[in-house]
Amino acid sequence: xxxxxxxxPPEPRVLVETSRAVPLVTLSVTFTxxxxxxxxxxxxxxxxTGRLMRRTGGGLSADQIDTRIDTLxxxxxxxxxxxxxxxxxxxxxxxxxxxxxVVKDVVAKASLSEHEFNKLKSESQAELLxxxxxDQSVARHWFRREMFADxxxxxxxxxxxxxxxxxxxxxxVEHAKRTIRRxxxxxxxxxxxxxxxxQRFAADIAAVVPSGASPEVEIDEPRFVSGRQxxxxxxxxxxxxxxxxxxxxxxxxxxxxxxxxxxxxxxxGTFTSRLMHEVRSxxxxxxxxxxxxxxxxxxxxxxxxTFPKAEDAAPCIELQIQLLEQWCEAGITQTELDWAKNYxxxxxxxxxxxASKRVSQKxxxxxxxxxxxxxxxxxxxxxxxxxxxxxxxxxxRISPKDLLIVVxxxxxxxxxxxxxxxxxxxxxxxxxxxxxxQTETKT
Amino acid sequence: xxxxPELDVDVTRESLLEQANLDAPEGGKIKFLERxxxxxxxxxxxxxxxxxxxxxxxxxxxAPVVAYHTWFNVGSRxxxxxxxxxxxxxxxxxxxxxxxxxxxxxxxxMEEAGAEVNAxxxxxxxxxxxSLPKGQLLTAIPLEAERMAHLVLKPPQLxxxxxxxxxxxxxxxxxxxxxxxxxxxxxxxxxEHAYRWPTIGWMADIxxxxxxxxxxxxxxxxxxxxxxxxxxxxxxxxxxxxxxxQSYGPMPRAVLPLEDVRPEPPQTSERRISVEKPTQTEKLVxxxxxPAFGDFDYPALSLLGEVLAGGRASRLYRRLVRELELAxxxxxxxxxxRDPSLFELYVSAREGHxxxxxxxxxxxxxxxxxxxxxxQEEMDRALARNxxxxxxSLETADGKASTxxxxxxxxxxxxxxxxxxxxxRKVSSSDLRRVARRYLVDTQRTVVLVRVKxxxxxxxxxxxxxxxxxxx
Numbered sequence: 001x002x003x004x005x006x007x008x009p010p011e012p013r014v015l016v017e018t019s020r021a022v023p024l025v026t027l028s029v030t031f032t033x034x035x036x037x038x039x040x041x042x043x044x045x046x047x048x049t050g051r052l053m054r055r056t057g058g059g060l061s062a063d064q065i066d067t068r069i070d071t072l073x074x075x076x077x078x079x080x081x082x083x084x085x086x087x088x089x090x091x092x093x094x095x096x097x098x099x100x101x102v103v104k105d106v107v108a109k110a111s112l113s114e115h116e117f118n119k120l121k122s123e124s125q126a127e128l129l130x131x132x133x134x135d136q137s138v139a140r141h142w143f144r145r146e147m148f149a150d151x152x153x154x155x156x157x158x159x160x161x162x163x164x165x166x167x168x169x170x171x172x173v174e175h176a177k178r179t180i181r182r183x184x185x186x187x188x189x190x191x192x193x194x195x196x197x198x199q200r201f202a203a204d205i206a207a208v209v210p211s212g213a214s215p216e217v218e219i220d221e222p223r224f225v226s227g228r229q230x231x232x233x234x235x236x237x238x239x240x241x242x243x244x245x246x247x248x249x250x251x252x253x254x255x256x257x258x259x260x261x262x263x264x265x266x267x268x269g270t271f272t273s274r275l276m277h278e279v280r281s282x283x284x285x286x287x288x289x290x291x292x293x294x295x296x297x298x299x300x301x302x303x304x305x306t307f308p309k310a311e312d313a314a315p316c317i318e319l320q321i322q323l324l325e326q327w328c329e330a331g332i333t334q335t336e337l338d339w340a341k342n343y344x345x346x347x348x349x350x351x352x353x354x355a356s357k358r359v360s361q362k363x364x365x366x367x368x369x370x371x372x373x374x375x376x377x378x379x380x381x382x383x384x385x386x387x388x389x390x391x392x393x394x395x396x397r398i399s400p401k402d403l404l405i406v407v408x409x410x411x412x413x414x415x416x417x418x419x420x421x422x423x424x425x426x427x428x429x430x431x432x433x434x435x436x437x438q439t440e441t442k443t
Numbered sequence: 444x445x446x447x448p449e450l451d452v453d454v455t456r457e458s459l460l461e462q463a464n465l466d467a468p469e470g471g472k473i474k475f476l477e478r479x480x481x482x483x484x485x486x487x488x489x490x491x492x493x494x495x496x497x498x499x500x501x502x503x504x505x506a507p508v509v510a511y512h513t514w515f516n517v518g519s520r521x522x523x524x525x526x527x528x529x530x531x532x533x534x535x536x537x538x539x540x541x542x543x544x545x546x547x548x549x550x551x552x553m554e555e556a557g558a559e560v561n562a563x564x565x566x567x568x569x570x571x572x573x574s575l576p577k578g579q580l581l582t583a584i585p586l587e588a589e590r591m592a593h594l595v596l597k598p599p600q601l602x603x604x605x606x607x608x609x610x611x612x613x614x615x616x617x618x619x620x621x622x623x624x625x626x627x628x629x630x631x632x633x634x635e636h637a638y639r640w641p642t643i644g645w646m647a648d649i650x651x652x653x654x655x656x657x658x659x660x661x662x663x664x665x666x667x668x669x670x671x672x673x674x675x676x677x678x679x680x681x682x683x684x685x686x687x688x689q690s691y692g693p694m695p696r697a698v699l700p701l702e703d704v705r706p707e708p709p710q711t712s713e714r715r716i717s718v719e720k721p722t723q724t725e726k727l728v729x730x731x732x733x734p735a736f737g738d739f740d741y742p743a744l745s746l747l748g749e750v751l752a753g754g755r756a757s758r759l760y761r762r763l764v765r766e767l768e769l770a771x772x773x774x775x776x777x778x779x780x781r782d783p784s785l786f787e788l789y790v791s792a793r794e795g796h797x798x799x800x801x802x803x804x805x806x807x808x809x810x811x812x813x814x815x816x817x818x819q820e821e822m823d824r825a826l827a828r829n830x831x832x833x834x835x836s837l838e839t840a841d842g843k844a845s846t847x848x849x850x851x852x853x854x855x856x857x858x859x860x861x862x863x864x865x866x867x868r869k870v871s872s873s874d875l876r877r878v879a880r881r882y883l884v885d886t887q888r889t890v891v892l893v894r895v896k897x898x899x900x901x902x903x904x905x906x907x908x909x910x911x912x913x914x915x
Contacts, residue, residue: 021505022482022834062765066756071820073827092831119765126771126793129723133620237721237896240613271560272550281547284606287614307614339555346557349576353506354838434723 012206015188015362016198019355025096026356028088028188029107029205032367033214034081035157037179042167044124044159046179047080049112049172052120053180054078054087056113058105065102074099076106080157083297084367085179090356093192100201108208112176117169128161135235135408136307138433139242142233143406146429147246147301151222161434182206183213188363190355221298224248225404227426230418234411235433241313241409245320246301247402249293252370256393258381263390264293265340266332267323268304274323275304283319285312297369302398310409314417317405321422324400331391344382351375408433456488463684470494470667471692473684479858482837487847487858488680495668495696498687499847499857501675503840507577509676510844513587514852516671517664518567519642520704520782525651528608528644529660531564532652535604537571538562542593546600549586556582559841564642567781568852574841577677581686588690591665596654605649612643620722621789624891629785631714632730632889636707638784666697673848673857676840707732707783714889719896724771725792726893727801730785731883733777737854741777742866743874744786744882748775749825750817750875751808752788756824758808759790767804769796781853785889786882798892812879816872826867833860 035046054076055062069076074091087107091099131137141156148154159167185206189198224247250257268275268291279289286306294300304324308316332340352358361375407418411430419428456475464472472493481487481501490498518530538560540546553560556579562571573583616622626641633639643649672691674683710732720726734740752759752775763770772791778784790801836842851857 019505021503022838024831024834024838063756063761066754067824070754070756070824070828073831075831090831090835092827092834119768122768122793123764123771126724129794130771130791132723135618235721238618240610240618270554272547272554277547280607282603284603285610287607287611307610309610309613339551342555343557346555346576346579347559349506349508349557350559350574353508353840356838 012202013186014199014202015359016195017190017355017359018194019191023093024090024191025093025193026090026190027103028086029103030084030086030186031179031184032084032186033179033184033217034083034085036082036152036217036219038155042171043155043163045167045171045175046085047157048120048124048167049175050078050080050085052112052117052172053106053110055120056111056116058109059111062116068102072098082153082157100204104205104208107205112173114169117172121164121167124164128158128164132434135242138233139244139406139408142231142431143244143246146231146406147225147404148222152219153222179214180209181212181214182209185209186366188359190359219298224301225402228403228422228424229427230422230425231406231429231431232411232415233408233431233433235408236410238310238410240307240309241407243306243317244406245304246404247399249300249302250397251299252295252374259385259389259393260397261293262340262382262385263332263394264291265344266336267291267327270343278319278323279306279316285316295368310414313407313409313414314421318421321400328394328398328400331394334387337387337390341382345379348379459681459684462681463688467688468692470694471688473688481858482861492667492691494694496691497671499673499851500680500683501843502678502680503675504677507677508840509575509577509580509678510840511573511575511583512673512844512848513571514671514848515569515664516669516852517569518565519640520566520637522637525648526656527640527648529656530569531643532608532649533657533660534562534564534569535608536596536657537590537594539600540595541589542595543589549590552586558583566638566642570848572841584686585690592694594661596657598654601654601657605652608649609646612646615643620720624726624728624893627716627718628728628730628889628891631716632785633707635705636782637704663700667691667694668696669699671848671851673844675844710887713885717892717894719894721896722893724794725798725895727790727798728891729788730889732887733784733786733882735781735783736779740878742863743870743878745777746825746867746870747812747875747878748777749828750821751775753825753828762808763790763804769793769800809883817875829867830864833864
């Protein structure tokens with residue numbers, strides 16, 4: 001039995017997907033404002049506050065809470081995105097009552113102790129430092145920062161090694177008061193639970209969350225990169241590079257979003273896409289090669305990821321630009337369109353094969369301001385895309401003249417080749433992988 | 444008099460097999476072996492074809508999807524010095540041309556069917572997985588059978604795939620601190636056994652493979668009597684049995700070579716290595732010799748690992764990360780392999796702290812589990828975490844097929860995931876102390892201390908000069 005309950009305000013909004021396949025219940029308690037609420041200069045505050053709540057629920061210590069959760073056969077994490085703070089986890093269904101008590105303590109009765117705040121801050125700094133070991137994480141971090149520049153989407157949700165040490169306990173306490181509000185609450189339950197139980201648990205939790213709503217933050221549409229920009233993130237001893245190429249993408253509210261999604265499936269969305277075929281299958285240059293259209297409340301970029309060895313980085317970028325230009329100029333073929341539609345329609349079964357995936361789709365519709373019925377109508381919308389629509393969407397939305405190219409590599413090995421290979425390059429910038437901008441030149 | 448339910452099942456199965464075997468090729472005649480319970484609601488039927496191919500079917504109509512897995516009893520343990528990484532390279536090559544399909548057609552047809560296709564190789568096995576919408580299973584079966592028996596290997600494709608694998612190695616090992624250190628740990632801990640080389644292979648070996656190497660490997664190991672098919676999900680057994688019998692039946696058995704794996708001699712003294720890597724903070728990696736996955740002691744040692752480092756309430760996390768603030772991350776894993784392997788402990792230090800500081804605390808905690816009993820509450824917590832993890836892994840058809848295929852290939856007992864949990868429930872505090880005393884001892888360990896490499900140091904990464912074996 002699958003059911004969605006959309007209660008009338010001021011009742012909490014509760015999404016439910018029931019399945020008895022395994023004796024597990026997945027629960028998500030989401031507040032519909034995320035790290036865009038970080039005050040100026042205090043990047044990472046929302047995430048730190050969410051994590052502090054997770055560790056001080058019910059006035060307990062972090063150890064006591066973790067012990068309670070583990071004993072129940074459960075998990076509970078905090079996911080902070082630009083658009084939401086979400087406490088989510090899973091429990092063995094026999095423990096659901098105790099689990100809801102823990103969640104209630106976390107979202108509404110956290111002590112936010114200063115002692116734990118200081119520990120958490122130190123831990124967060126250590127995690128940010130560890131992240132520098134992952135080249136792909138470093139590439140993604142700088143890609144977002146450079147792509148969105150001063151827009152809130154360019155701010156790292158976890159903060160930076162500069163911002164996190166400046167965060168103060170008092171600011172976290174105040175931030176929790178502002179953001180953890182009943183008016184922003186959204187519940188999602190999936191698995192071995194019926195709608196009546198879910199409604200009861202949600203009401204139980206909501207009753208102890210302070211009333212009111214968090215301040216509305218109006219987010220402008222991002223202004224995407226203009227011209228071609230190359231950003232080299234310099235890291236010593238790299239035999240390989242991590243390359244992210246991006247340009248303006250779309251939002252599901254755009255009329256041509258589905259058409260662009262189908263066309264992107266041909267370009268870089270599958271193992272047999274054009275990108276994968278040219279970069280990996282024919283040339284063996286990169287283990288992975290894919291393009292991706294993400295969504296949030298406002299438009300996101302189209303991003304293309306490859307990771308060739310240092311010697312192949314320049315020709316690999318050159319090839320990707322050529323492929324992008326061909327895609328925009330000539331579009332895709334009818335055969336490619338038919339193939340992509342078959343793939344998307346048939347593989348959709350794996351987007352809805354568990355209760356937790358189904359409820360996540362419903363949650364996304366609310367969180368990311370998707371068109372009503374976006375997921376329910378997805379198959380029909382894909383089926384309806386024509387060749388003309390797909391190619392028009394690519395031609396109008398994607399601009400190969402306006403590209404951000406972020407490369408994590410050892411600059412002294414490949415920097416000059418990269419600069420030389422990108423036609424009409426307007427800006428070249430080198431950023432040390434563990435710091436701020438080092439040099440900036442205009443070519 | 445009403446028939447017993449069991450008799451009904453037998454009659455139905457007999458009729459299924461009769462239909463499947465009606466015009467089956469000689470090697471495709473299917474024999475029913477047993478029905479096994481899998482959790483509270485599901486059962487697994489185990490069959491075997493006359494040519495030796497094992498087949499596991501699990502019918503589950505929760506979602507209109509099917510997982511189709513092929514598990515081969517070949518992994519990096521079957522390789523030889525100078526030819527390491529062949530199993531993994533071959534896994535890549537299996538997505539190439541075959542006698543009846545041009546290069547790229549396998550993936551194209553599978554994706555057109557809506558399939559999610561993947562593969563993986565480890566020390567003991569290689570597995571290929573496809574997840575398909577319900578109605579597309581009959582597309583996948585002949586395609587999977589085709590590549591199992593009729594793969595074509597040509598130099599251009601081999602060369603391109605070698606380059607892809609070399610890039611995968613750079614990604615997972617050469618430019619990845621954890622991957623590089625893990626490789627070093629195993630290469631130091633083992634001196635004889637094939638577990639000493641990495642599944643992805645040494646770079647020089649990857650670069651040196653020829654089509655003859657690959658063809659020889661294919662003919663030797665990719666045979667029906669060296670494989671298990673697992674089909675899980677929304678299936679009609681009658682249809683599946685017949686399609687598998689027809690597609691795989693013509694394949695002949697192969698004469699499988701005797702395994703040439705050398706047992707690892709007992710380790711009698713600590714091995715310690717200090718290595719510099721381009722990382723932000725020091726790391727400590729320990730490998731204690733541990734029992735095989737099928738060993739009686741494995742469940743107890745696995746539970747002990749959970750007590751020590753499973754989640755934030757575990758002993759090592761509490762001490763190293765929370766109380767002393769020396770580390771940012773702690774994790775433990777016990778090798779789930781056919782032969783004895785390693786109980787691995789990884790700790791990442793915080794800035795300004797050393798691997799030796801981490802080691803001192805780890806040693807205190809290991810001494811504690813060797814000397815003092817673990818409280819029942821801690822064991823219960825570890826058991827609950829393991830139960831949650833098992834149940835979560837069975838949410839999808841693919842998860843069920845992975846679990847069945849893994850246990851069948853490593854232990855020959857497909858449904859023993861649940862038996863393992865039952866065995867762990869029987870583990871006592873004395874068992875934990877016993878395995879701690881037996882396995883977590885200094886003389887049977889390898890220690891890798893990872894130092895922060897100075898940015899100005901011009902040493903080539905991964906060159907032999909950047910590690911230094913110390914006498915313990």
